[in-house]
Amino acid sequence: MTQFYFVRHGKTEINAEGRFNGGTVDSPLIPSGVEATKRMAQHLKTVSFDVALSSPQMRAQTTANIILAENAAPPELTVVEDLREMRLGDWDGQKIDQITAAYPEDLKNYRTRPDLFAAEKFHAESYPSLIARSTKVIEETAKLYPSEKILVVSHGILLMALLNTLNGVPLAKIRESGIVDNSSLTILTYSKGQTLIEAWGQTF
Template sequence: MTQFYFVRHGKTEINAEGRFNGGTVDSPLIPAGVAATKRMAQHLKSVSFDMALTSPQMRAQTTAKIILAESINAPILTIIEELREMHLGDWDGKKIDQITADFPEELKNYRMRPDLFDAEKIHAEAYPNLIARSTKVIEEVTRTHPNDKVLVVSHGILLMALLNTLKGVPLAKIRESGIVDNSSLTILNHSKEKSVFETWGQTF
């Protein structure tokens, strides 16, 4: 089985400001985000990664580089466009409080019923597309690297959707378990036949 180490990027300025941090916006990690990621890096330093994949967004790349800087065997970091965070269209970068007031029904479905979320209304990406593009990456890596340890650094919504889908959770219920924290680690042993989670959303 391929052993995946899924990491959500460290906390950023946009996270701290209470704004939507989707696929078309970016900001640096705040000091607390760097510190939490460095603690994770110490926990993972003895893991010999065969491959390291990251979203193209700088918050994810920075997180990945912090981890790999401590690794006993740091592979070249590969940027994967399909690991980019969910595109949130008109909401991206906006204050969550303001969107809550202006789009109550849409936000309710976005957070509680992904199967009913009308992405087109706010020029956003639909959950099925997010799941399809991220799952494709994992299935391809599983096929081509069946016995490797793989670091994957990405984002909260993407990881929530991807990991729950791999667990077998239906679309309507993928948000029920919540989003993993910034600088958190989820370890998955994955093959074509099954998915076995060792750790879910561990922080350091």
């Protein structure tokens, strides 16, 4: 089985400002996000990663590079477009409390009933689209590297949707577990049709 080390990027300026941090916006890591990632890097420095994959967004690439800089034998980082965060359309970069006030029912569905979220209303990506593209990355990677260790650095909504789907959770319930923290680690061993979670949302 392939062993995946899934990491959510460090906390960013947009996270700290309480704004939607989706697939069409980006901002630097704040100092606490860098420090939390460095603590994770120390924990992972002796792991022999065979492959390292990152979202194209700079917050994820920065996080990946901090981890790889401390690694004893780091692989080259490969940027994968389909690891990009869920595109939130008109909501991206907007204050979360303002969207909550303006679209309470839509925001409720976004947060609690992904199967009912009307993404097209806000020119956003749907949850099924997000799940399809991210799951494809994992399936293809596992096929190419059936017994290797893979570092994957991505984003909160993508990882929540992907990991729960791989673990057999239906679309309507994928948000019940909550989103893993910034600079957190989830370890999952995977082969087609078989998933084992070894750690979930671990922080350092």
